[in-house]
Amino acid sequence: MLHVGRPTVPQLVDLSRPQPQAVTVYQPLEPHRTDGTDVAAAIREPLRLALHRLAGTGVPSSARRAIADHVEALGRTASEGHCVAVFACPERAEAFVLPDHLAAEWRAGDRFDLGPLVRAVSSPQTAYAVTVGEEDWGLWWASGTAPVQAVTSGTRENMASFAGGVRYRLGQLWRALTWSRAFLMTRRSYLSAVARTVRARLEPFDPDYSAPMVVFGPPPLGDQLAARLPWRATVSPHDPATLRTSDIGRTLRGYAEARVRRQLSEHLARISDESLPGLPSRDVDEVARAAQHGRVDLLVYDSTASLRDASGADVLARIAVDVLARGGEVLAMEPDELHRGALDGPLLAHLRADVPDEPDDTWPLTARPGRPA
Structure with a gap:
């Protein structure tokens, strides 16, 4: 079965049980492909090596074929995700599309290798940003030391049209007649549509809204968008047109690292x-x-x-x-x-x-x- 997001604790417990003929693969993905990624194709080489290791320990070909068939049946990932973690055995295969950037590795043995997965669950390294201007916006994603990625973007006209094409066209006419009031109405529609899109893209990976979120936007756009998001967003009053990708990445990594340092200090103080x-x-x-x-x-x-x-x-x-x-x-x-x-x-x-x-x-x-x- 293919899951989007980090596993729950019951799923971790299930995967931690002894499992003869177990194959584990962690594979970084090309992030945010619009057509997703075929899981079996993405892990073909590490899976081949893991199955070869099992063959060397005497695992019959029927069991190895069953593992390969379960992996093939996983299908395609969603477009989001930095890594896929696959746990396969002759009886089943489970895969998690993760927001975290994890190193490529594989293992074959009597248990699934949960080390990197537990790290992702207990100490998330991911942070998000939204850049918003009067006419366009973008969603950004950073994980660990990986380069920051642009997840998606759009324009004011497209987002307002998405929210309601007829309404947007009427708004254009109304703006021509009474500029300021129509502009404010269109801005509300625009920001609400952006907020809905951000939630739809990120909620599968961050359902409790705990990851750091930064909104880059000039006043009052940045504050108005942050108020529409469920995350406790930090507003940075910068015009996105003046920002470089490296600026966004450096800011997001700083917030993610600060979150980890804060958690560590709190844990050590309590211990x-x-x-x-x-x-x-x-x-x-x-x-x-x-x-x-x-x-x-x-x-x-x-x-x-x-x-x-x-x-x-x-x-x-x-x-x-x-x-x-x-x-x-x-x-x-x-x-x-x-x-x-x-x-x-x-x-x-x-x-x-x-x-x-x-x-x-x-x-x-x-x-x-x-x-x-």
Whole structure:
């Protein structure tokens, strides 16, 4: 099945279960193609390599063919999206078109590789911008260090015509007779149409409106458009005609990075708060056991740390899914985003004081340094 947007926690939990003959592919997409992208074509080469790896471990050709058929049936993505994450096995295939820019990688084994996906869910790196002028507008999208992309654009006449062609033509006639009043009415129609288009394009990827949003536009256009958007938008009173693409990208990356730094500071402050019941822990096995019993309130971990169990599964991603599944909060960071000395290891967690009723024999996982797929 093809999904647009990041997975829900129940979907992450489902994907985290042991799955023999599992293939995982993360593949960057050419963003915002008007005709979308064929998923099977986009991942053809990494899928071929993953199936070859399975063949080398003795997986029968019927199972490999079933995986390829499930991937082929995924169809085409929507036009939006920076990356597709595909999780396939002989029984099914799940794919997520993500707003996040993730590096290309693949893995074949006994579990799906959820590391990059958990990072995308817990620490989004995406920010959006709308540029609006009197006669035209544009929607922009930035993720991580990838170049900012223009998602879509339009003109005032086209948007007003989209909102109602007859109404727009009457408005043109009325403007010729009484300029100022007709101009204001046309502006309201124009901005409302822009806001509806922005919502329709972005809501599948940001349904809770939490991503940073910047509106570039001269007064009063910028403020009037921001008031029509559900995001808590920051208004920048710049004329879009004077902006370069690099200006927009630099601004969006700054807001996305500031959001991550703010989240990290809040998490570290809560973990170190001695007035809260419980205690901090940096021990991987201790945190893993606590996570399975819902005793981890907060988890911060280095998403680049490669710890694998005996089956090759990503230990930190598995812990993170357990924390999320039981109502905890997770922040997956990269080393350059972390404060100096913040972790002193792969993770830092705050454990609640209560003790689980029953011991669990699935931990320790005998974590070991990871190896390439």
